Amino acid sequence: MSVTGITKNLEALSFTLTAEFDAGVERVWQLWEDPRQLERWWGPPNYPATFDRFDFQPGGKADYYMTTPEGEKPRGWWRFTSIRAPHKLEFDDGFADEHGEPVAEMGAGHVTVTLEEDGGRTNMKVATIFDSEEQMEQMVQMGMEEGMREAVGQIDAILAEHANA
Structure with missing residues (x-):
């Protein structure tokens, strides 16, 4: 599995996932910058994501929803704050209502x-800083750790397809 570690630090209000992939940085970057590739892994296997807006530039916004096994469509949003291809991406992330407005x-x-x-491989770190301890605890209770582990765990298969194409 590609996930190599998860660290939660309540004092720092941070949640960090680390992973390693058998692909170069440019290829792994494509998984973030291309919404169709992002849809294939952003969200656990039973909660596929659909991005209906993806303005990949600083100040741009992405809107998405995940389809639950029951057919519900919880929504989320990103606001891109910094993009330094192919090494660093920063964005604000939150829940949205049925109209795509932040909750x-x-x-x-x-x-x-x-x-x-790292020698033809890519180390990826996804670090989230929360507004408050309560928010972080709520996200952990909602299954953020397992969800992120499962979501990122899908990346190896996508990279293998590309390598064999």
């Missing part, structure tokens, strides 16, 4: 994705 009472997290080349 303020759920708060937002600030996500930093870092990709580093």
Whole structure:
């Protein structure tokens, strides 16, 4: 499995997932910048994501929903704050209502994705900083750790397809 570790630090209000992939940085970066590839792994296997807006530039916004096994469609949003291809991506991340508007009472997290080349392989770090301890605890209770582990666990298969194409 590609996930090599998960660290939760309540004091720092941070949740960090690390992973390693048998592909170069440029290829792993494509999984973030291309919404069709992102849809294939953003969300656990039983909760596929659909991005209906994806303006991949600083200040741009992405809107998406995940389809649950029961057919419900919880929504989320990203606001891109920094993009330094192919090594670093930062965005604010939160829940949205059925109209795609941020749900303020759920708060937002600030996500930093870092990709580093290591001998033809890529080390990826996805670090989320939360607004409050309560928000972080709520996200962990909602299954963030398992969900992220399962979501990122799908990346190896996508990379293998590309390598064999």
